[in-house]
Amino acid sequence: MPTTAAAIDPAVDAKPTQRRLADAERTDLSELVDTDRYPLHDVDDPRLQAEIARVREDLDREGCAVLRGFLRPEALEQARDEGRELSTKSYYSSCRVNAWFTSDDESLPASDPRRHFMERTSGFVTRDMIPADTVIQQLYVSPAMKRLVAECLQEDEVYEYADPFAGLVQNVLPPGTEQPWHYDTNEYIVTMMTDAPETGGEFQYCPNIRTPAGENYAGVGAVIRGEDTTTPRTLLLRPGDLQLFKGRYSLHRVTRVGGQRERHTAIFAYSQQPGVVGRLERTRQLYGRVSEAHIEAEKRREVRADGLLD
Numbered sequence: 001m002p003t004t005a006a007a008i009d010p011a012v013d014a015k016p017t018q019r020r021l022a023d024a025e026r027t028d029l030s031e032l033v034d035t036d037r038y039p040l041h042d043v044d045d046p047r048l049q050a051e052i053a054r055v056r057e058d059l060d061r062e063g064c065a066v067l068r069g070f071l072r073p074e075a076l077e078q079a080r081d082e083g084r085e086l087s088t089k090s091y092y093s094s095c096r097v098n099a100w101f102t103s104d105d106e107s108l109p110a111s112d113p114r115r116h117f118m119e120r121t122s123g124f125v126t127r128d129m130i131p132a133d134t135v136i137q138q139l140y141v142s143p144a145m146k147r148l149v150a151e152c153l154q155e156d157e158v159y160e161y162a163d164p165f166a167g168l169v170q171n172v173l174p175p176g177t178e179q180p181w182h183y184d185t186n187e188y189i190v191t192m193m194t195d196a197p198e199t200g201g202e203f204q205y206c207p208n209i210r211t212p213a214g215e216n217y218a219g220v221g222a223v224i225r226g227e228d229t230t231t232p233r234t235l236l237l238r239p240g241d242l243q244l245f246k247g248r249y250s251l252h253r254v255t256r257v258g259g260q261r262e263r264h265t266a267i268f269a270y271s272q273q274p275g276v277v278g279r280l281e282r283t284r285q286l287y288g289r290v291s292e293a294h295i296e297a298e299k300r301r302e303v304r305a306d307g308l309l310d
């Protein structure tokens with residue numbers, strides 16, 4: 001006769017699991033998020049409305065906003081421990097890049113900022129490696145989180161990436177590494193540090209240093225060469241703060257990490273449309289491998305480029 005766990009110990013049945021799993025129907029994040037300050041389950045709550053209004057203002061003004069103390073202390077402790085465990089699965093790549101990620105152009109004078117190359121080390125743990133019971137995976141898929149991000153960005157809806165790797169990643173910066181000055185290709189990113197280095201690893205940004213009307217090479221060059229130290233702002237970020245950042249026009253970097261401890265940041269990637277999958281070559285470059293989803297998405301793009309289907 002088969003015996004079930006419940007038959008042996010009735011308490012098991014009464015308390016099936018302690019750990020919550022990522023669930024795209026779960027709106028109540030009160031175990032993880034400081035919902036006294038950010039009552040995510042009720043978008044109409046005046047406390048949340050006030051926070052959203054402030055975030056919108058900050059984003060409009062300087063492309064950067066922070067929801068301080070977003071995680072509850074116990075959830076932060078869990079996220080930090082999970083991040084430390086996950087970091088052993090990081091894929092690292094290093095390359096020399098300029099702020100635009102373009103290749104060297106010898107026709108330009110040596111002093112041009114496009115010829116200023118900096119060492120960039122990326123360490124990433126991809127979504128497929130991040131278990132469903134981790135704090136960051138639970139947050140990423142929750143409708144309450146998506147609603148918050150959509151409200152802050154004044155979008156109707158935001159969606160998880162369909163990309164099996166890139167939707168949620170943990171960014172790992174070991175001591176001695178940095179993310180040099182750059183712009184993002186995404187309109188915005190949502191991030192949360194889960195572990196801070198002992199020294200360095202500071203997020204610095206130059207609000208709207210370029211605009212759709214111009215690159216402002218002179219101004220950008222002065223920052224990149226370290227001649228202009230007054231334009232960059234340093235944002236004090238603490239583990240458990242949620243950051244929204246629009247990086248298309250605001251040059252930014254993470255300074256070199258010092259001390260013994262790594263810097264861990266969760267990056268929550270959302271899009272305006274469902275079904276987003278990253279490009280094949282870019283995926284290989286960033287994560288060292290690709291999935292069937294990337295290969296198939298690339299094939300569909302090629303078909304579309306021919307104009308033969310849809």
Ligand SMILES: O=C(O)CCC(=O)C(=O)O
Pocket residue numbers: 171179184191203252253254265
């Ligand atoms: O880790 C951060 O705080 C931001 C990193 C960044 O700029 C990026 O991933 O593009």
Ligand SMILES: [Fe+2]
Pocket residue numbers: 182183184247252
């Ligand atoms: Fe960036």
